[in-house]
Amino acid sequence: MPELPEVETTRRGLAPHLIGQRVVALDIRQPRLRWPIPRALCTQLPGQRIEGIERRAKYLLVHTEPGSALLHLGMSGSLRVLPGSTPAGLHDHVDWRLGSGQVLRFTDPRRFGSQLWQPRGETHELLAGLGPEPLSADFDGDLLWTRSRGRKAAVKLFLMDQAIVVGVGNIYASEALFAAGIHPKRAAGSVSRERYARLALEVKRILAHAIKRGGTTLRDFISPDGVPGYFEQELFVYGRAGEACKVCSAPIRASVIGQRSTFFCTHCQR
Ligand SMILES: [Zn+2]
Numbered sequence: 387m388p389e390l391p392e393v394e395t396t397r398r399g400l401a402p403h404l405i406g407q408r409v410v411a412l413d414i415r416q417p418r419l420r421w422p423i424p425r426a427l428c429t430q431l432p433g434q435r436i437e438g439i440e441r442r443a444k445y446l447l448v449h450t451e452p453g454s455a456l457l458h459l460g461m462s463g464s465l466r467v468l469p470g471s472t473p474a475g476l477h478d479h480v481d482w483r484l485g486s487g488q489v490l491r492f493t494d495p496r497r498f499g500s501q502l503w504q505p506r507g508e509t510h511e512l513l514a515g516l517g518p519e520p521l522s523a524d525f526d527g528d529l530l531w532t533r534s535r536g537r538k539a540a541v542k543l544f545l546m547d548q549a550i551v552v553g554v555g556n557i558y559a560s561e562a563l564f565a566a567g568i569h570p571k572r573a574a575g576s577v578s579r580e581r582y583a584r585l586a587l588e589v590k591r592i593l594a595h596a597i598k599r600g601g602t603t604l605r606d607f608i609s610p611d612g613v614p615g616y617f618e619q620e621l622f623v624y625g626r627a628g629e630a631c632k633v634c635s636a637p638i639r640a641s642v643i644g645q646r647s648t649f650f651c652t653h654c655q656r
Contacts, residue, residue, distance in 0.1 A: 388459045390444055390520070390553035391596035396465055397441045400490070403467040404436045404448065408485035416479035419500050420460055423480070426503040431455060431482075443516055443552035453505040456512070460498030466491050517551045520589050525551050527583030534574040534582070543644045544574035545585070554589055556646045557624045558596070562588040564623045569655040570648045571641070595620075623649040 388396070409431050417423040434450035441447070446465075448455040457465065470487045480501055482490040492501065504510040518524035533550055534541075544550060545559045554562070563570050565588040568581055577585075622632050626649060627640035636653040 387461050387555070388444070388463070389555040389557060389596075390441075391593060391600045393444045393446065393459065393553075394441055394597050395600035396459070397439055397446055400446075400465060400467060401439050403486070403488065404439055404484070404490065406436065408435050409433065409450070410483040410485055413474075413481040413483065413489075414479070415474065415481075416497070418497065419479065419494065420458070420498050421500050421502065423501050424503050426453075426505070427455060427501060430503060430505075442513055442519070443548065445513065447504070451506070453503055453508075456500070456502040456504050456510055457492070458500045458502075460494060460496065460500065462496040463492065463494035463499030466493070515549055517547070517549050520551050520553055520593055525586060525590075527579065527586040530582040530586055531577075531579045534577065537574040539574050540571045540643050541568055541574045541577055542570035542648055545589070546644075546646075551589075553593075556648075557621070558589065558592055560624045560649050561592050561622060564650060564655060565592065567655055569652070570643060570650050572656075623651060625649065 411432050412428060414423060414428070430452050431450065434452065436448055436450060438449045439446060440449065444458060446457040448457065459465070467488050468491050470483060470489050472489070472491070474481065474491070475493070477495045478491055478493050479497070480492040484490060492499065502510060502512070504513075518529070530545075530550070534544055537544060542559050542563060545554050545563070546556070560570065562585060566581060566585040568577060568585060623638050626638045629638055630636070631638055631651040631654060634651065634653045636651055638649055638651055641648050641650070
């Protein structure tokens with residue numbers, strides 16, 4: 387599943403090909419994505435010039451004068467800019483034909499991705515109620531500490547709650563909690579202010595590093611469990627059950643929290 391770093395890498399890769407281009411037409415071969423492609427996208431987008439491309443959580447917002455296309459990669463989606471003559475394959479569901487002669491092609495074998503429309507001045511319901519971006523100044527240890535008081539839920543679930551902070555997926559939550567020395571099952575409300583300050587810094591460091599690596603290896607292999615190949619050898623706990631902790635040599639444990647596999651070291655994380 388594409389995580390925040392892959393979506394941000396996609397945004398950076400697409401921006402120079404899209405910004406300033408006019409969307410000449412849409413070729414929709416399969417409108418039934420996670421949600422049906424809305425009529426507003428089909429009527430509003432053609433003819434418009436792309437003013438910018440922004441990421442919010444794991445959504446990409448392609449801005450035009452009357453509104454923004456809201457794109458999500460789902461489980462298996464990808465967006466590529468290709469020569470207009472490139473034949474479409476079975477899973478190439480949507481093409482945006484651009485003034486440059488190229489196409490923005492959306493490919494998604496499992497069709498959990500989406501292409502939606504947000505009129506100018508409105509906030510799509512999928513974006514309403516989201517917490518701050520993890521790499522923004524609005525996200526810090528004080529926010530985690532304040533929002534967690536009285537909460538008995540596991541700190542890992544709290545960190546992955548999109549209303550608290552967006553885009554901290556399973557891999558990055560596991561790794562950040564290890565780096566901060568916090569046990570993933572600890573009650574969110576029992577973590578001190580100092581330890582949340584450390585956790586927020588580790589979330590930022592790990593995500594920024596993944597984006598930086600992704601930016602130079604965009605087309606790298608992604609393994610079936612969604613861990614980008616370039617990142618795999620840098621993981622401390624994720625996917626390493628039974629292997630030796632890289633810090634203390636104790637075996638890494640695996641457990642399920644909120645239906646997601648979680649990996650941790652009982653010696654390094656309290
Ligand atoms: Zn350890």
